[in-house]
Amino acid sequence: MADINSKLEIGVTTGPIRGSKKIHVGPLNVAMREIHLEPGSGEEPVRVYDTSGPYTDPNAVIDIAAGLAPLRRTWQLARGDVEEYAPREVKPEDNGQLGPDRSGGVPPFPTALRRPLRAKAGHNLSQMHYARKGIITPEMEYVAERENLGRARLAEYKRDGESFGASIPDYVTPEFVRDEVARGRAIIPSNVNHPEAEPMAIGRNFLVKINANIGNSAVASDVASEVDKMVWSIRWGADTVMDLSTGRNIHDTREWIIRNSPVPIGTVPIYQALEKVGGVAEDLTWEIFADTLIEQAEQGVDYFTIHAGVRLPYVPLAAKRMTGIVSRGGSIMAKWCLAHHKESFLYERFDEITEIMKAYDVAYSLGDGLRPGSIYDANDEAQFAELYTLGELTKRAWAQDVQVMIEGPGHVPMHKIKENMEKQLEACGEAPFYTLGPLTTDIAPGYDHITSGIGAAQIGWYGTAMLCYVTPKEHLGLPDRDDVKVGVVTYKLAAHAADLAKGHPAAQVRDDALSKARFEFRWRDQFNLSLDPDTAEKYHDQTLPAEGAKSAHFCSMCGPKFCSMKISQEVRDFAAKQNQPVQTFIASEEEAEAGMKAMSQKYEEGGRELYVGAGDREHD
C-alpha cells in the first residue's frame, strides 16, 4: 500500500493556479478563485468559477489515500431521510478478476469499507424531489452563490446577447435554483454517497459547463495516473468527469477516483456489466445490470449514461448510414436487441432503473446511442427516432422526481446544429442537453478539438447546458495529460464564448479585465487572467524573454510608431479640444512617455525585429 500511496501522491498536481488565490464565500464557504491584478493598476481582483477543489488550496492537506472531506454529509443526515446499511459485497468479477486473488491488481481504497447511505423506505433523495416539495436544499444555496460569480459588479455591465429563449436571471437566488430543478430545466448531480462533491448545476439558465473523460488501463500504477488526470482536468476547468474505465480493476479504480473528486463523476454502467459477462453482449441480463447500478450507486457515481433509447425497431435505421453506430453503449444494446430479437431491457425496465436512481439521487444522462458518426449521417432518421424516445423516457423519470439530462451528437455541419437543439428542447421538455462537440467537419483528425470546439460554442450558445470535451487525439488514439489540458482549455473557451453570446450577466467581466490589462501593457495580468497562464507566458517569453519585458509598455507585435496606447493619448487630447466625452481608463501621459522610452530602446536593441506584426496587429 505505502508505495502505491506515495505513487499516487506524486502523481497529483497541487498548488494555486498562478496569479490567483482560493477564496471561500458566504455561509456555505463556496470555493472560488480570485485573480489579483497589479497593485498599481487600481483594478479590483476578478472572481472566476473554480472547479479545482482543495487541490489548489495551499491550506488544504491532500491525502489521496484518505480522500477528500465529506462536505455534504451533515446536510444529508440533517434531512433525516437516509439510512446507513451494509454495502453489497465486492465480488472478484467487479474488478474483472477470475478469483479472489488481487495480486497485481489495484489495491482497494483504504476506507472503502464504510457503510453507504440510501433512502429510507418510501423516500426519494433526488434534488428534484426536494425542489418539487418546495424545499431549498443547501446544495441549491451553494449553487446560487457559486453561479453569481462577479454579478456584484453587474451594475457596470449592460445585459447584451441572444439567448434563444433561455431565462437567465440577473441574479441567481436559491429559489430560482429550486424552481429550475423542480421543472427539470437544471440538474444538480449529487449522489448521496459522493458527499465530497461541491454542488454544481447543469442547465441552460446557468453558466455553460464542460465534461472531461478519463479511463483506466489495467495496471495498478495507472490508478495514480487516472486520479492525476481527474485532478489535472478539474484544475483547468472540467465541471464534471466521466470515468470510462473498462477492463480489469474497474471497481477499485472508480473508488479511488470518486473519493478524491470534488466534481460529479459520471459512468456508463453497461461497460462494467459487459465485463461481468465476459464481453458477450448477448449474455447481458437485467439482473447483472441492476446489480451493477447498485454497486456503482453505493460508490457514489453522480450520473449514469443509460442508452435506453436504442430500441429494437431503430436498429435497422442505422444500416442506412455511412458510419453505422459509433456509440459503444449504443452498439452493445443494438447487439443485444438483435441477438435476442427483443426490445431493450433498458427500455422495458426503465421505471425499475428509476427506482434505483432515486434511492441515491443518481441523475440520468440518457445516452445518444444512435448519434451520427459523420457529417453524412447527421440529423438522420435513426438519430431523431432515438431523441424522441429519450423525450418519452425523460417524462417517465420526472414522474418519479428523478433528475435527467440528454446526450447529443456527435458529427453535425454548422447549418444542422440548431435543429438538434430545437428538437431536443421540444422533445425533452427543456431537460439539460449534454453534447459531444459537435464536430463540424470530418477532415481534420489531429485537430478535432478545434473542429468540435466550433460546433460546441454554437450549440452552447443555442442552449446546450454541458459540453463534453474532445481532445486532439480524437479518432486517432488515447489522450495523454497534455491532450487532456488542451481539450479542457479549448472547451472552456467555447463555453465562455457561448456564455458571452447568451448575454450571461458578468460573463464579460473577465474579457474586459484582460483587454484593459492588454491595453495598459500589464503583461502579468494578461497571463493571469487567461485560461492558461503558463502557456500565455511561455509564448510571450519565446519572443521577449527579458524579465523587464513583463512590465515594459510595449509588445513584440508593434513598434513605437504604431502603439495604440500612444495614439489614444493623442486622440484623447484631440477629443478634449472638441469637448467630447472621453473615458478615463487610458494610461497617463507619464506612463505613456515611460513606455515609449522603454519601447524605443528595446526596439533599437532588437534590431527593429519587434516591428514585425503578429496576429491582430499583424493583420495591418
Next chain:
Amino acid sequence: MADINSKLEIGVTTGPIRGSKKIHVGPLNVAMREIHLEPGSGEEPVRVYDTSGPYTDPNAVIDIAAGLAPLRRTWQLARGDVEEYAPREVKPEDNGQLGPDRSGGVPPFPTALRRPLRAKAGHNLSQMHYARKGIITPEMEYVAERENLGRARLAEYKRDGESFGASIPDYVTPEFVRDEVARGRAIIPSNVNHPEAEPMAIGRNFLVKINANIGNSAVASDVASEVDKMVWSIRWGADTVMDLSTGRNIHDTREWIIRNSPVPIGTVPIYQALEKVGGVAEDLTWEIFADTLIEQAEQGVDYFTIHAGVRLPYVPLAAKRMTGIVSRGGSIMAKWCLAHHKESFLYERFDEITEIMKAYDVAYSLGDGLRPGSIYDANDEAQFAELYTLGELTKRAWAQDVQVMIEGPGHVPMHKIKENMEKQLEACGEAPFYTLGPLTTDIAPGYDHITSGIGAAQIGWYGTAMLCYVTPKEHLGLPDRDDVKVGVVTYKLAAHAADLAKGHPAAQVRDDALSKARFEFRWRDQFNLSLDPDTAEKYHDQTLPAEGAKSAHFCSMCGPKFCSMKISQEVRDFAAKQNQPVQTFIASEEEAEAGMKAMSQKYEEGGRELYVGAGDREHD
C-alpha cells in the same frame, strides 16, 4: 550570392504532400492535388484544391534564385493593352538604408532588373474591366476549372445548406466567374507584374479562402526564412499571403517573396512609406505614398491594404473605447489626421490611387483601421462609421472598374458576428468581405487561433469570402514555422466548415471519403485525406506504433465488443430479414471476420488497453 542561394534552397520545403499526387486539369493545366486511396478499397481518388504551387510537384525544378515560371505572361501580352517600360529606380530608402552601401543587407533578387508591365495609355488592366466589357479572360477560365473541384461527382450529393442569400451555382462556368467579377461580388487578384501567380477567386459564391501573414526581420538570412514561411503556408493551404515586412531590406525581401509565390501577395504600403519618412507619421506625404504604390505595383503586389476609411471625424470615436485603435495602418493614419488636423490624404486622393491600381490590376483591400480590439468595443460607432465609408469608396473604385475587397474585425462575440456580415453586404454592395477571425472571447491568449477559428467558421458561413488566419502566438509574440502551420490548418478547417454549412457543391466529398475510410479501418486513407496527414499519423502511432496497426481492422478507441463495423454487419443481416433496403458500402463478411480476428489478438496482446475510449467513442 551563392551561399545565400543555397541557404534559400535549404530553407524551402518541397515534395508531394503524403498520399497525394499533383495533377494538371483542362486546357489551362489547372493544378490540383489528387489523394489516392487504397487500391483494395475500390474508391476513386479524391481531388482537392491545391494552393501549394510547383513546390509539391516532383517534376518541377525549384530555383529560388530564378523564381517561378511566368504562367500568365502570354495571356497578358495577348491582350495587347500592356507596355514594357523602364522601372522606377530602386532607392536606398526603399530598403531602409541611408546610403547605397548594401553590405549586410539582403542581396537584390538576381533577375529583379526585368522591365515591368503597365497599361498602355487609356487602358485598364483590371479583371473587372475585362469582365464588364464581356471578356472572359484565361484567368476566369482557370478559376472556373479550379473551383469546380470534385463537382463531376456532384450527382451523388444532394445540395444541402443555408447560404444566407449567396448564389452558389451547381457548376462554375467561365461566364459565371466573369459575371461575379463584373458585378464586384468576386475578385481575381492578379497584378500584371506577378505572372507567376495561379489565378484564384475571392467571393462569397466561391470556396471560402484563407490568408496567412508573414513578415521579415532585418538580417539577410531571414529572406530565406520568409520565403520558406511563404512556401510552408501555401503547402498547408494558404490561398493568399500578406507580406507585412517592415524595417530594413523591405523592397528586396518583397522581391524574393513575389518571384517565388504561386499565390497572390498582399501588402500594407503605408508601412514602407512610413519607413521612408523615418517612422514619423506626420511627415507622410501623398507624393511619398504614391511613389511607394508604384514601387510595389511594379514588383507585382496583387492587393494593397489601404486604410482610406479612417477619416478625421471618426478618430475621436475611438477615444470612447476600451482598447483604442489596434490596427497599425489605422493608427498611422489617425496620427497623421490629428497632427495635421486634416482629412486623410488616402481618402482625399482615393481616385488618384485608383488610377494607379487599374494600370497594374492591383486590387483594393480596404482596411478596417477602426476595427474593435476587444469584445467590449465590438460593433461600435467608430467601427461602423468606417464601414459605411468603405462602402462609399467601394463604389468609387468600381466606377473605374477596379477590384475591391473589404477588411473586417477583429474581436466580436458570437451574437454580434452576423450584424457585421449583414452591414458589410449592404454597405459595400456584396464586395468580398475579408475578416480577421473574429475572436469570440478575449480570455484565451495562447489559444487565439481557436477562439478566432470559432468566429471565422461562423462569419465564413454567413458570407465572408476570405479568412485571415490567427496563430497561437496572437497577442503574445511572433509566430514561428509551427505556429504558421497550426494557424493555416485551423483556418482551413474553419473555411471548410463554412463551405459545408453554405451547401457548397461537393464540399462534402472529402468528408464522406474520410468517414468511409474510417468506417472501413483504412487508416492510411484517413491520414492522407486529412488536412494534416503527418500529425494524424503521428497521433495514431503514439498509441499503436506497430506497422500492422495501419492495416488492421481495429482502433485503439474500441474493443472487438464495441466495433461499429461488426454491429453494422449484424444490422445488415437483420435488416435484410426484414426486407429493408441497406446500402452496400459496408465491408464484406470476410473482411469483418479478418478484422475481428486481428482485433481480438491485438486486444489480448495489449492487455485490453485498447478497450479504453477516446473522444467520440470515449463519450460512451
